[in-house]
Amino acid sequence: MTTYIGLALAVTVIQLLGAWLRYLPFQKEITQQTGRRLWSFFALWALVSSAWYGVLFSIQGINTFTYKLAMFAGPFPYLIISFAVIKNETMRHIFVVGMQVLWVLLLHTVSGTVITEFNTFFSATQEHILAHTMLYLLCFVATLPVSVSLFRGLLPPAYLFAEKPAGYYMALLPLGMGVSHMLLLTDDRMVYSWNDHVSRLILFFWVFIIYRFILLLARRKEEAHLQEKNYLVMNQRMHSLQDYTRMMWERQEDVMRIRHDLRHYNRVLLSLLESGETKKAEEMIVAQEGELLSTTLPAYCHNPVVNAVLAIYLSRAEEQGIPVTHSVLLPPELTVEENDLAMLLANVLENAINASIKQPEDRRAISLSLQYHAPQYVLSVENRFDGVVVTGEDGLPVTAVQGHGFGMASLSAFQKKYRGEVAFSQQDGRVRLLVYWVGKEKQDNVETVEAR
Numbered sequence: 001m002t003t004y005i006g007l008a009l010a011v012t013v014i015q016l017l018g019a020w021l022r023y024l025p026f027q028k029e030i031t032q033q034t035g036r037r038l039w040s041f042f043a044l045w046a047l048v049s050s051a052w053y054g055v056l057f058s059i060q061g062i063n064t065f066t067y068k069l070a071m072f073a074g075p076f077p078y079l080i081i082s083f084a085v086i087k088n089e090t091m092r093h094i095f096v097v098g099m100q101v102l103w104v105l106l107l108h109t110v111s112g113t114v115i116t117e118f119n120t121f122f123s124a125t126q127e128h129i130l131a132h133t134m135l136y137l138l139c140f141v142a143t144l145p146v147s148v149s150l151f152r153g154l155l156p157p158a159y160l161f162a163e164k165p166a167g168y169y170m171a172l173l174p175l176g177m178g179v180s181h182m183l184l185l186t187d188d189r190m191v192y193s194w195n196d197h198v199s200r201l202i203l204f205f206w207v208f209i210i211y212r213f214i215l216l217l218a219r220r221k222e223e224a225h226l227q228e229k230n231y232l233v234m235n236q237r238m239h240s241l242q243d244y245t246r247m248m249w250e251r252q253e254d255v256m257r258i259r260h261d262l263r264h265y266n267r268v269l270l271s272l273l274e275s276g277e278t279k280k281a282e283e284m285i286v287a288q289e290g291e292l293l294s295t296t297l298p299a300y301c302h303n304p305v306v307n308a309v310l311a312i313y314l315s316r317a318e319e320q321g322i323p324v325t326h327s328v329l330l331p332p333e334l335t336v337e338e339n340d341l342a343m344l345l346a347n348v349l350e351n352a353i354n355a356s357i358k359q360p361e362d363r364r365a366i367s368l369s370l371q372y373h374a375p376q377y378v379l380s381v382e383n384r385f386d387g388v389v390v391t392g393e394d395g396l397p398v399t400a401v402q403g404h405g406f407g408m409a410s411l412s413a414f415q416k417k418y419r420g421e422v423a424f425s426q427q428d429g430r431v432r433l434l435v436y437w438v439g440k441e442k443q444d445n446v447e448t449v450e451a452r
Contacts, residue, residue, distance in 0.1 A: 003130070007062060008053035010133045011070050012046050017140055019078040021100050022093075024151040026086050031419065038085045045077050062126045064188050072186065091161035091171040098175030099154060102207050103147065105178055109200040111135040156218040170214060174207055301330040305338045306345065313349035317366055322356045326368040335375060335439025340414055344379070345370075347410045348433055351397075352383040355431065359384055363429070372439075379435040386429045396424055411435070 019042055027035070053070050060066045083093055115132050140147070161167035181200055273281050300310040310328065317324050334341065349368070356364045369380040389397050396408045415422050420437030 003062070003126075004057040005054050007057055007067075007130060007133060008050050008070075010137065011053055011067075011074065012050040014071075014133070014136065014140075015049070015074045015078060016042065016046055018075055018100060018104060019082070021103065021147060021151050022078075022082055022096050024148065025092070025096050025154040026089070027152065029416065029419065030086055031421070034085060038081065041081045041085065042078060045081065049074055049077070062129055064125060064129075067129050068186065072182075091167045092155055094171040094175055095161070096151075096154060098171070098173070098178055099151075099207075099211070101178030101182065102174055102204055103150075105181060105200055106204045107136055107139045107143065109204075111139050156215060173210065177203060177207055300326070300328045302332045303330065303334055303338050305342045306330070306334070309342045309345050309349075313346060313353065314368070317349070317353050317356070320353065320357055320364075321361055322353065322364045322366055324366045324368065327371070328368075329371045331372055331374070336377065336418065336437070340417065343410055344414050344435070347408075348379070348381045348435075351408075352381050352431075355385040355387075356383050359386065375439045377435075377437050377439060380432065382430060382432040384429055385426070385431045389426050389431060391424065396422065 023035075023038065030038075053074075056066055056070060079093075079097060083090070086093070111132055114135060115128065156170070161171060181203055184196070300307050310326075314324050314326060349366075352366050356366055363384050363386065365384050367380075367382040369378070371378045391397055396411065411422065414420065415435070415437075418437040420435055422436075423432075423434040425432050425434075
């Protein structure tokens with residue numbers, strides 16, 4: 001019984017180590033809460049599976065069939081848990097699984113080669129299985145520095161997997177090659193020839209070469225993507241600057257007109273006061289005050305870049321006949337890079353405006369909320385849209401129209417950089433985008449500017 005329990009625990013530890021390897025590439029990209037939930041499910045299944053393995057070995061005995069059944073079938077629940085908890089990462093999950101299969105295959109090949117050399121010392125299949133399992137664990141521990149370094153930096157950029165069908169090819173390549181060799185191990189043998197071992201070792205070498213080639217291509221593509229993004233950013237900044245300059249000149253022209261009419265205004269006002277028509281004088285003062293207020297640009301926050309973006313796009317919405325409600329609460333000093341926040345706001349507001357324009361005039365509305373509660377930021381943009389919004393695997397809208405789609409790409413980049421959470425929903429003709437992220441450091445002083 002002790003042997004059964006020991007082997008059951010050893011197999012469970014091996015599969016937990018495999019799950020840990022698959023977790024490492026996503027460790028920096030998921031929140032602590034997601035990580036804790038993932039490992040809670042892993043721990044729960046480890047308890048269940050170890051008990052199941054113990055029962056299997058005690059009833060059926062330790063033989064080739066029971067051992068390979070536990071080793072091959074056991075990892076699948078861990079895979080399901082990973083896919084369910086770390087969502088919207090299907091292609092990257094598949095890629096990581098493929099690379100982990102190849103790494104496991106390498107370690108098993110090394111341990112299997114050693115056991116084959118000393119096969120004469122193991123007279124029974126059970127002894128061979130126990131020795132192979134223990135040696136595999138030793139190999140894993142000995143190679144920990146290499147495996148941790150490899151899997152933590154394993155993933156190429158996410159956008160490479162988002163491109164179809166290239167993303168599928170890249171994700172499935174290591175998995176297909178690994179599974180192809182794994183299928184050769186599903187027989188009733190425990191001892192394999194030197195040719196089998198050498199074949200598996202060569203496989204890992206060539207997959208590693210292919211992987212390095214993929215990373216090189218990814219780096220080249222990322223550089224090109226960065227150049228394109230910088231061009232788009234500069235282009236958008238130029239348009240925003242032009243719009244902001246236009247708005248300032250329009251206000252300046254209004255100020256010059258009011259100053260030109262000021263002498264006439266004062267004369268009329270003095271005449272009304274002298275004749276005792278205080279009611280009309282009061283109405284003139286109120287009207288003049290309204291004109292003066294219309295010449296000032298709205299202030300949403302202290303940051304000039306973010307304020308300019310909000311002024312431009314909210315003004316643009318109103319020019320298109322789109323009613324806008326907004327509530328902005330930001331600290332005097334942002335704990336996020338101003339250009340990143342400005343680009344995020346520009347893209348999501350532009351998408352909301354474009355969607356609202358397609359609506360009938362009585363079905364247009366945009367609601368913006370940007371709130372800061374140290375150290376957290378929450379951005380909510382809601383607009384009406386009766387059409388069907390197509391979403392991708394990440395849950396965000398996608399479009400096949402040439403020259404569009406950069407807004408969601410920019411949002412995804414923002415999410416990755418600040419490890420934020422993004423939620424998109426459409427219900428009853430209302431589209432809502434919610435973005436949550438944490439700033440770099442706490443800022444306790446905040447300002448509130450609310451308008452309706």
